[in-house]
Amino acid sequence: MNDKPIVVENLVKYYDGRCILDGISLSLPRGCIYGLLGRNGCGKTTLIRILLGLEPPTRGRTVVLGQDSMRLSANTHGRIGYVAEGHNLIQSYKVRRLVDLCQGLSLHWNSEFFGSLVETFRLPMDRKVKELSGGMRAQLNLALAMAIDPELLILDDPTLGLDTVARRQFLELAIDVIQRQGRTILFSSHILADVERIADRVGVIVAGKLVVDCTLEELKSRVKKLRVIFPTQAPDDLYVTDIVNQRTSGREKVLTVANWNPQKQAILATFHPESCTEVPMTLEDIFIECTRSASAVLPQESEV
Structure with a gap:
């Protein structure tokens, strides 16, 4: 296991001549729950996409689980659980079919743990994804990410678009699941109350810069x-x-x-x-x- 599952070194990212990330550096110690805060459009999702190797940096580099993000192996990807912003799941699939697809594509799948999450979240396996509420889709997304027993879990604004009740329910269940596992979490949000409930360390991005990086206290x-x-x-x-x-x-x-x-x-x-x-x-x-x-x-x- 890596003592620092995430390392970011002087990360810079430009889009169409506009600076989105401006010299960000940070590192997450193993077992940390890190809340990444910032207003919508501040660069949180861009940072996460670079960490996952989904797009390249302009300058600087990111290291995830000991590997450069732009050269992550299939094995390393298999150790990362990712809940994307908006919970973009295959809408026409029934939940059971989507689960079977994800299980077939995964290098490791904990069926017993996933089954317990299905019960905890009360997920209806025979309903289509598009028929689920926003809260249920968020819970399904989290369950799929957790089923691979990830060493690192990345949650990109997972409560975005949920109403107050659904957001609270999702967080209560997520906190319970995450705390039982003791894994490293990167949790991005524009809602302070969400991060305050789940994180032990916080970073704040403003105008592409990391202006805060410390514990909540x-x-x-x-x-x-x-x-x-x-x-x-x-x-x-x-x-x-x-x-x-x-x-x-x-x-x-x-x-x-x-x-x-x-x-x-x-x-x-x-x-x-x-x-x-x-x-x-x-x-x-x-x-x-x-x-x-x-x-x-x-x-x-x-x-x-």
């Missing part, structure tokens, strides 16, 4: 929103790095800062503010602030 502790009141007109530039967003009105400046630390606090103190108050933020608030701007990049754990 670190994210909460390292991003601060401050309301600062100055004796006179608020200065235009505080000379503080990693300001994600700021708004100035007269003597008041409200700013969101990544990687807040004593050094930045000391720099702010040189302006002799009358007051500096921390504004409480939920994880959703942090996500919204981070996705408004690509200017702040949270450092890796090894950085100071």
Whole structure:
């Protein structure tokens, strides 16, 4: 087994002269559940397609289960479970026929485990795929991906298009199945609540850049929103790095800062503010602030 099932090194991707991914680097430790966040169209699916060898990078490289993504062997593909965005299954097939097709194409198939998933998800084997609800198609897709006992499971926005009830049901069942297996998961979504429920580490892509890469707890502790009141007109530039967003009105400046630390606090103190108050933020608030701007990049754990 690989200690780092996914490694991305300075990944760049252009489409028609437009930069979709801009120098992304990250690595997933084995057993990690990694939530990849970003607004629709930010490049999450492009990154996943490059990881799976479905399209080439412009520059940089990706390594999956120890192999370059552009040269993945059939055996390595067989160790990866993939739930694609939109759950594009063969609509005219009955579920049983689709299962037989997938089983026949798989190098490894755990019939006992798949049977337990069919029971857990209550999948109707004799109905056509097009007759299934969006939630059932999502569950069927996950069951097919899990049936091969994948070492790495990649879920590309699996709840996209599902209503609130179907999304919650899918996540509850998915979390139960995934947690029992203890495998490495890459889970992309534009819905923070989904990632928060399932992930232990999170990355946020904004304008093609990975602006956050840390645990959820670190994210909460390292991003601060401050309301600062100055004796006179608020200065235009505080000379503080990693300001994600700021708004100035007269003597008041409200700013969101990544990687807040004593050094930045000391720099702010040189302006002799009358007051500096921390504004409480939920994880959703942090996500919204981070996705408004690509200017702040949270450092890796090894950085100071």
